[in-house]
Amino acid sequence: MSGSLGLPLEIVLGTLVLWLALALASVAVSRYPEVIRSLFFVGSLGSLALCVAGFLAITRAPQVCVLPLGLPGLPFHLRLDALSAIFIILFGATTFSVSLYTTGYLKHARYPAGARMALQYHILLASIALFFLADDAYVFMVAWETMALSSYFLVVTDHQEVAVRKAGFLYLLIEHVGALAILLAFAIMQASAHHGIGAGYTFHAMRDSTLPTGLASAVFFLALFGFGAKIGLIPLHVWLPEAHPVAPSPISALLSGVLLKLGVYGILRVVFDLLHAQVWWWGVTTLLIGLMTALFGAIYSAVQSDMKRLLAYSSIENMGLILAGVGLTILFLSYHMTVLAALALTATLYHCLNHAFFKSLLFLGSGSVLHATGERHLGKLGGLIHRMPWVAFTMLLGTLAIAGVPPLNGFVSEWLLLQAFLGATSFPHPYLSMAVPLGAAVVALVAGLAAYVMVKFYGIVFLGRAREPQKSPATRIDGDPWERAALTYLALGCLLLGLFPAVVIRIFKPTLALLIAGLPANAHGHSPHHWFLLAPIDVAHASYIPWVFLGAIGLTVLMTFTAVRILFRKPIRRSAIWNCGYPSLTARMQDTAEGFGQPISHIFVSFLRIRRTLPTADDQTPVYRSEIEDLTWHGLYLPLARAVSWMTGLVALLRRRRIAIYLLYSFATLLVLLVLAP
Amino acid sequence: MPLFAQAINMLAALFLLVAFAMLSQRRLANLINLYALQGLILGLSIGVVAYGTDQPKLYFSAGLNLILKVIAVPWLLRRLVRKLQVQWDRETILYIPTIMLLGLGLVIFAFNASLPLSELAGTINHNTLGIALASVLLSSLMMILRATAISQVIGFLALENGLIFAATSVTYGMPMVIELGIALDVIVGVFILGVFFFHIREQFDSLELNYLDRHED
Amino acid sequence: MNAREIPLQLTQFVLVVGAAPLLAGWIGQCRAWFANRSGAGLLQPYRVLRKLFHKSPVMAHEASLLFRIAPYILFGGMALAGAIVPMFSTGLPFAPVADAIALVGIFAFTRIFAALAAMDVGTAFGSMGARREMLVGFLAEPALLIVLFTPALISHSTSLTVIVMSLTAARLVLYPSMAFAAVAFTMVLLAENGRIPVDNPDTHLELTMIHGALDLEYSGRYLALIEWASAIKLLTYIAIGIALFVPWGIARSGHWAHFPLALAIFVVKVIAAGAGLALLETLLAKMRLFRIPEFLGTAFMLAVLGLLVHFLLGA
Structure with missing residues (x-):
């Protein structure tokens, strides 16, 4: 059978088996922490292989295979196409660093936790790989649920604490409500696919059938809700700021860097691959929700004081931007503006990739900080650049990247998204062409806020003086070599993704062609000799050359530095900081x-x-x-909970009877059903 | 686009800009200056229309507007403000960007509402109808949001400016009689309101309209 | 990229970097005249720079490498920004490197470094300055971006040289939307360059400062570089304003003969703009810190309104 499979698919399946084997092995060697750590290293090699497979698969025609697993008559359909490939690349590239980091991170782990983590972690990786390959609703849901459960167990690794269990439960709950919606969406599509009994659940069958607009809209909104729960759209985002802080740092990185992208993949798969025609108001709704989520996340991340909560809200913001890109793509596509749709989709995919890199970097880096200081609260840290220079430097790159400044990667996707918004001026509907470009204003505001947040985050954790000197490590502890390797790899990734965007966009091309029907073959102006220049439509329209940009700034800085050094060579005098004439300034101020x-x-x-x-006026200890x-708790969830408990109160009224009454209820129901039956 | 049509578009934009400035101005003295500025833009735009469409009678109308709205009414208002000693009063209004966001929504609405009308108009400057409508709506918004009587009156006067603007820039002028009538109305209105203010003030020692509401109960 | 125009690019680069303190001197002189003082003369900023460069810098014990690199990065970033804005010629071979959005990105980049460097030594004033600078930045940056979007929509390009070329292509076209953009841009310019009413460049009271608090810990050559960089930033902003709102007289790419005339016209415009700025600063009073969000929010809304007017009037 393996003869019929292509090489990329074989690699992916091989990696999947490897990870499952590692998961089993971790049970066997659970008493040897050193061996457990090496398992993670082997697992990271698997991620690398997956990355290679993604690159190989992206230019090839979709590869399909049917595995004789699952229930009888319901085999697993797998397919590796350009969309899966791009996400597999993202997945492999990110988890490579996370596994590498965990190899070092587990040095401090106690005996059972490490083995349990190795087991669940590798099952999670395998389920995600399977998820990207899924080509029928059955294996899709199996992979999705496995992913949800194994990630839940990873979130509650420190299950001794009540807060951890609560956060984990919230995560599981929202995940399952979402999964239910996805299942319903597939059920509608399956029911409408006329491909014999039982075979309608394959994506192939769904692709071939066309739904009426009403049903398609139902599918779309169910999918948006279901995958939105995973992505963290408001108001379904509440699990993110709870689950991220309590999970171990590599797991937070995985949750934010990779797992959030599964939702994006799901939406892209359903909307652009399985449903055929897009409707403009789907796009508008998605765009609006996306922009609202982005603004909401940005504002909330600016007011957080817990390191990882701040990053979690920042993830919400970034996912909002990604969703806005999806909305824009739908909108363009519904009016058959394929070139602009490709531009918006490029921005979306690029931002997915960027976010995977810089958010993993920031979460892993804050994991190192957490290990060194044992403190998540920003207000108790400070001055870590002196104790952890390596971590601080890589985190600086991540900070600049997420703040969206050139020449790093965050800016590239922001730039592409803004270009897409600027193109949105020729819709047939006047309200639309007037209102959609205003979305660019929101994106700009969010970008400005993101820079604010990141200066706050980096400045307070790494710069200045230690606010609580006893919390600060006495000597230089700069993370394990494994940890440093992972951080350096991610920081380099941020830099390269920022410097050579045209190369990355070339990789996206098959994916764009797959998702956007009728895209002109050379829609993007980057022909091969333009590999260095980012110009989505043409050079006169807009262009950006990041590496020349970096080179020019670097050259000017170098020249200024040399000139100043040669001309003015007075030595630096070190002294205490300026205290404005107030002698007792402390680090706590x-x-x-x-x-x-x-x-x-x-x-x-x-x-x-x-x-x-x-405090009151005469407080002794003010x-x-x-x-x-979070506003959504009080605005939505608590009233909802009150409504539910009120209704259960009503039900309880019915319940305070004798058993005979219950029997009567059942009997009555039976009678009613019999009457209603045809 | 001929230069004179461009000039009218430009003046229309400035007219809208002043309407927004009035909406977000806290000081009474500045509000009156802005009203005079709006009158100036209005007069200029009538003059430009007169020049562009070659209607000499519109020059007369432009002159009337300039005299009335740049000199006479602002002078009356300033005198009133001085007499009542409220020239440094500041309105306690909402957060300005929020008000402007509301205004922005009104502009979008006004444009789309005027779209079918302006297609009927057939003149080159059909786009300015949306702006004129937007200024009228903005002036109404200003009247709603203000607490003191004088700024409400200025809002009312600005509303009237918006109507005249709509008339001249879209249909290129209205009959002279109507215009003279409106001009007289405005003058008389300002006088009567001035007298009213003195009475209100003697009664309640303030021009805040909240006091009137309370008195009703 | 046209290789023959590289000398042109270098000329602009050198002129911007070299003459930026002159503009600061001119504005200071005008302000002195408006206040009925005799003023320190046009060359005062150069004297200050020379003095600072020759002093031996004092640095806090806690200062890290970031603190020492930041002034150079500020200077380099601003010099790059000055190089890509078309000032007297649209033939800038460097212009495709960064379009209008990337230009805003450069400003954000330098702002983040300035704020981080201020937080590095760990004084209360440094972090306060950083916070205020980022507050101004997060509101001014989107406003500037939207201001730039209006001409970008008019000329269907975000490249500054293309924008200028298309704005000067017709003999005289009035763009009503640009009136809104111009007002918003002036407000952003005042805020971003730390001018009155947002910040007072001459203040000596730490509690009211923004920029002053940012570079409170800097001295000697580092301070000189920062001051120089902010002079370049002011000139660049004024040049952006000129390119967007009064671009007439700029030399088109390849027209070498027009170059001296265009340069002269540009200098006259900058002199006028500097005097206007000084007048504005003399007339206005500095406002409370918590009026700043309202001020910049208004600028943002005006810029958005400009965008809207562009759609309303189709111009």
């Missing part, structure tokens, strides 16, 4: 996280729910507290 976020909470006060405890809570 530096800005805290709350202080840095204060302007944002002042401006966007109506978006936030702030609870303040103020305490000032202000807590910022």
